[in-house]
Amino acid sequence: MDVDQQEACSETKSAMHTWRYRHHFTYKADQGKNIIVQCNLCLPRVNLLSTSKTSTSNLKKHLDRTHLGCEARPDAKRGRKKEELNGEESRHCQLKKLKQEIISKCMTQAKTDDLIYNFIVEDCQSFYVLEQPGFRKLIAGLTEGLKSMDRVTLFTKVDQGFSRMREELMAKLSNIQYVCTTADVWTASSRSFLGMTCHWIDPASLERKSAAVGFARLQGRITHDSIAGRIHDIHVAYNIESKVQTTVTDNGSPFVSLFKEFSVDSQESDDDVGFYENVGGVLEGEPEQDMLLFLPSIQRCASHTLELIVTEDFWQAVSQGPMCQLHYSTMAKVYALWSKCHQLQVGMEAAEEIGKMALVVPAVIRWNVEYCAMQKMVSLSERELTELSARLEVPRMQPEEMAFLKEYVSVFHPLAFALELFQAEQKCYLGLVIPTILSLKNKLNEQKGGANYFSDVIAAIVSAIDLRFLELFASTEAKIATATTPQFRLWWMAASERDEMCTLLATEVSQMDPAIFTVPTTSRNTSTIESEDDFFSYGPVKPAIQIEQRGVLDEIHKYIEGKGKSLECLQDFPRVKQLFLKYNTTLPSTAPVQRLFSQKGNLVTSQRNLLTDDYFERIQLLRYNSNVCTSLITE
Known part of the structure; x- marks a missing residue:
């Protein structure tokens, strides 16, 4: 019998009981402190071996000398368990080492720094996040021991990235003959910023390209001189002062009067007066800082003009017409419904449950956003709208008010479509404005005859369009662009x-x-033929x-x-x-510079207060220009 059988019939316990090679031996007899076993691997030759009950060293030596490479028993109990643990630990160490090798090859310190740099720039994060212990532990855990760069390294990378961006952008603009810029001033958290974007058309592909060129902080009292100086400095910094066809701004009086004062046309018309004034200043030794300060012509934002028409002129026409009371009562109920949906999660859930859709609630004060929200509301049936009003405990809309709201959405759909066209960037040109306004007027006039509530309002809006776009229709540049x-x-x-x-x-x-x-220039034969034709001429030569x-x-x-x-x-x-x-090349709208201000997390986040004005501007320009400058893209 083998050693396992011996365990059942003998009370004697020995080291053979837990040995992983015991299946190669058969128990024969006890001999004092030793036991006699027969080697199964030596069969058919009978080979009896003696070994101590507390040690298997003699048997192991026999296996190593005679039967090298024999396998251990797979169903060994204690010994097998310990061997499996040792094997698992060994495999775990090998996998861990292999993982570290893969990570070390794929994730280097330079790549880790680039990813952290992109994280800071794209999300406008504070530079101090690099000093946070949790962030450092996160980077070390994800990269298997690599370190997070410090703020000094980040400052260096931002400076280098900004320099590369500026050099690449200037190289692109050096090959462009015509550019257009947009400018706007935005104030948030008691700080004012001047944003500027630059736009051009690729001569080969005729695709529009855009880039941000300025996000400057305006300190102190904001005057015409300070804004004009900043705009001029940005143009000079990118060597485009002679290439800018127009600068697109909103219709506010500050920008209009600013460009009227500093534009090239106004300076040329006042050459005589300026000459004598400048001579007097030079004679008195006063520096003439404004002599070289000039701005291109201004192009008023077409989408802002339409916004003014639909807000100021529309409200004025409604307030003076017979539908004034109906309009105010309808809009009051609409705003009450929006307010409940905006403030209460229950209200939005109720709207989704009843209308089977997400009800749009305008979050910004813009007419086209408000119009889209009204479209969603009008799409609800009368029963659904009544149920929603009852659920949210707001006044129920009367049938006449609902008819008024539906006609509002139908009549002013062309105006909302025109606004969407003007606020596009890639496929929108100055030549789009005149045809769009003409089509808008035609569509409004077509709906005038069938309107029950807005007949007079449509007439007032068409007159306002003629008045506010009078300068554009008289513009030779706009006609040529179209x-x-x-x-x-x-x-x-x-x-x-x-x-x-x-x-x-x-x-x-x-x-x-x-x-x-x-x-x-032509070839010799062609020149001979042309000279003969000139000789045999029968009238004055053209x-x-x-x-x-x-x-x-x-x-x-x-x-x-x-x-x-x-x-x-x-x-x-x-x-x-x-x-x-x-x-x-001229854009009809300031939508790009407004998008520059409205980028997620740039003006209203608390992290901005931890950045200096210079680095905040660099971060914004790097974010905006990541699509146009290939040097900013990191693998």
């Missing part, structure tokens, strides 16, 4: 005005590119300028007669394309 947009060409103009517009386009081409008047003008007019007429609406067709008309680049 004419060079393939989607519109001259279809929006009266037939009697199109020939005059073609002549204007030809004149603009001749002024912006004088090289087109030069006669192109100047080369007239020949070139005829070519320009031919190109313009072919463009006007074309049917393509995409920008790709401009590649076939190089002169028209140049006009498009010059006049459609």
Whole structure:
């Protein structure tokens, strides 16, 4: 019998009972303090071995000398358990070592620093977060021992990133002939900032590109001189002062009067007076800091103009009309419903339960946001709206008020659509404004006859559109921008005005590119033929300028007669394309600079107070320009 059988029939306990190689031996007899066993591996030769009851060293030596490599028993009890534990610990150490090797190859200290840098910049985090013990433990735990960089290293990386961004952006702008900027002033937490963005069109792909160029802190008393100086300094810093076609701002009187005072046109009209004043200043030894300060022409924000029409002019028309009481009662109930949904989670849950949708509640004071919220409310049935009003304990809307609200949403849908067009950035050009306003007026007039409540209001809004956009419709730049947009060409103009517009386009081409008047060089044979044609002439010779003008007019007429609406067709008309680049680089809205201010966490977070004005500006510019500057992208 083997050793296991011996355990059952013998009371004698020995070291063989827990030995992992015991299955290779068979128990034979006791011999005092020793036992006699037979080696099963030596069969058929009988080989009896003697070993101590408390030790198996003799048997192990026999296995090592004679049967090297024999396997341990798989079902060993205590010995097997200890062996499994040792094996698991060994495998665990190997996996841990392999994991550390993989992490060390994939996650380096430089890559960890780049990820922390992106985290600080993208979320506008405080630099002091790097000093927090919890953040350091987090980085050390995720990277298997790598360290978080300190604030000094972060300052260095921000400075280097800002320098790379500025150099790359200046390199891009150096190859661009026409740019447009937007400017706005924003105040939050008792601090005022001037934000500026720059926009241009890629000549090859005709795609619009955008970048932020300024987020400067305005300290002290904000005056025309201080704002004009900052705008001029930003233009000079990026070498675009001579390339800026227009600067788009809102319609507020501060910006309008500012550009009226410092624009190039106003300075040229006052050359005589300024000359004598400057001479007097020089003679008295006073420094003339404003002599070189000039700003480009201003382009008023079209979306802001529509906002003014739908707020100021609309409210004035409603308050003076017969629907004043109905309008106020309807809007009071609408705002009461919004207030309950905004303040109480129960209200929003009730709206989702009854209407089977998330009810939009306007969180910002903008008409287009308010209009979208009204659209959601009108989509509810009368029964659902009544049930929601009862659930939230707000006054129930009467049938006439509901009809009034539905007509409001239907009548002013074109106006909301026009606002969305103007606030776009990639596919919005100055040439879009005139056709959009003309279409808006036509659609409002079409609904005027069938309106029950807003007939007089529509007439007032159309008159307000004519008044507020009068300067735009008289602008030659806006007309050229519209004419060079393939989607519109001259279809929006009266037939009697199109020939005059073609002549204007030809004149603009001749002024912006004088090289087109030069006669192109030809081969020797061609020169001989041309000289013979000149010799056998039967009238006055046409100047080369007239020949070139005829070519320009031919190109313009072919463009006007074309049917393509995409920008790709401009590649076939190089002169028209140049006009498009010059006049459609201008944006019709200040939406990009407003997005710069409204980026998540930039002006209203507490972390901003821990950043200096210089580094806060650098962080904002790095965030905004991460899409246009490839050097800011880290793997």
